[in-house]
Amino acid sequence: MHILNLSLRHFRNYEQLEFTPGPGVSLIYGNNASGKTSLLEALFYLATTRSPRTTNDRELVNWHAREEAVAPPFARIAADVQQVSGYIKIEVLIQLRSQEQHENSGGGSQKLVRLNQRVVRALDLIGQLRVVLFTPDDLTLVDGAPSNRRRYLDMTLSQLDPHYVRTLSRYNKLVQTRNAMLRAWRERRRTLRSVDEELAYWDDEMITAGGYVLAERLQAVADVNTLIKPIFQANTGEAQELHIAYRPSFDFAGMTEAHHLVEQFRQTLQQRRSEELKRGQTLVGPQRDDLLFTVGNVDLGRYGSRGQQRSVALALKLAEVELMRMRSGDAPILLLDDVLSELDLQRRKYTLEAIRHPHQQTIVSSTDLGTFDGDFLSAVDRWRVEQGRVYRG
């Protein structure tokens, strides 16, 4: 798929923007803080209804919008997308709430989502536009906290499978509910008399949703493992293979069908009930899982060099592109935010080759055109970004 047009209004430092990238590679360049990352952020937001940079949507609304007399201030992100199967229009309005509304409702902003001009729920937008974003921060995928790796899997699967987003969001709420119950018991706010009976419903629901989430993640990791090997090999020249292992919070003896996972999940939950009551928290389930990256039995998260970790992060993103292409039959849009300048010559060359695929829309941001050779520069669309404006050339 590719974007025909991205339209921004009062978003970050853009007061108004119409951006029309070609179906191939677009290079956007400019100084720091000119608006390159915000442009990629807007596309990521349309794909996932979330910003990769902040959990507070209020920050996305341009300051000028707040000074204008029109009430209430808003940011608008819209795009026309050409999919393999057709053409869609998507739009998100982020509206700030006034101070009093804010206090009443507990949220600083609300979003209105439209798909082909019809209002839909935010969950219904996810997966319409698919993107893979790679930023310098993605090194934390390898050496950071487990939550980074879980979010990577969840973001990828959410864009591919509408049922996954819904099940995951339901699962997370069920875990929270269960945690609230366990906490109340731990703090002796409630009598322990009917623990099993009261947990039964929530356990059943959580196990069913969690079993699905886990099965989908395991399948994705298996697929990515196949896809990532050649990519990693080509961009590092390493003789040994990269392997991704899924580290679950309970043992399922390699049997990855959902019904088997559900059964193991249930048994583990039973075994750890007293521990859960003592800690006041759910201790089992995909919310506690992790990924491990190894080359020849060496854990790269812990012992890998900076260069190796960067290669893993890059290979992971390129494998994600392939996974999306393979599963949906439609390539996602690849967003490379200022990452090429950090790669060494060989990896940069490999990456630039990889993205010059005829059906691969890629948007590359950089502060420095010197990173690229003349061949590359003459083959791509160039856009100069300056203080919230974009100029061709």
Added chain:
Amino acid sequence: MASVRPLQQLLIEPVATLIEELSRLPGIGPKTASRLTFHLLRSSETQSQALAQAIINVKDQVTWCTRCFNIAMSDLCPICADSTRDQSRIVVVEEPLDVLAVERTEVYRGLYHVLHGHIAPLEGIYREHLRIAELLQRLQTEPVEEVILATNPNTEGEATAYLLLKDLAPWGIRVTRLARGLPTGGDLEWADAETLGSALQGRREIA
């Protein structure tokens, strides 16, 4: 954009108080509260007094039915007091408004039991906060043959129904749950997948 808060210092006290009281109501923000207040200021004396009296009456005269916890003006609500109703069936609902909803169907002539909420651990609402013990008490004294669980078809409502089912199992009475399915006059192609799915699962023989 001018906010209501600083303006309040300019308002004379009774006006500010009414705005504040109204804005405590669910679904009413400061703007709506101000609009209602100024509407009342302009309306006739009798109109405002009728409203004030209605609010006082609701608190003075209306209580909960001692049997089913529906709204009532005396010990028993009109439904419990009506001896012509089928005493062997109880529909269990979350709120008094749900009683009205079931009554509007005009296909049910039995009794009710209002739980006054649903299980919601995230909001700190557990079984001990609902009228569940009172329901079980009724089973001891009343000739109940069937309990129909009509809690809402969402997670909290299902959790509540599940607990009730366990509580009711030892009583050896018939326990049923409202069917989930398609709205009358609707179109299959516009039904959401989940509703259509449960309609399929809950399908029944027609011949």
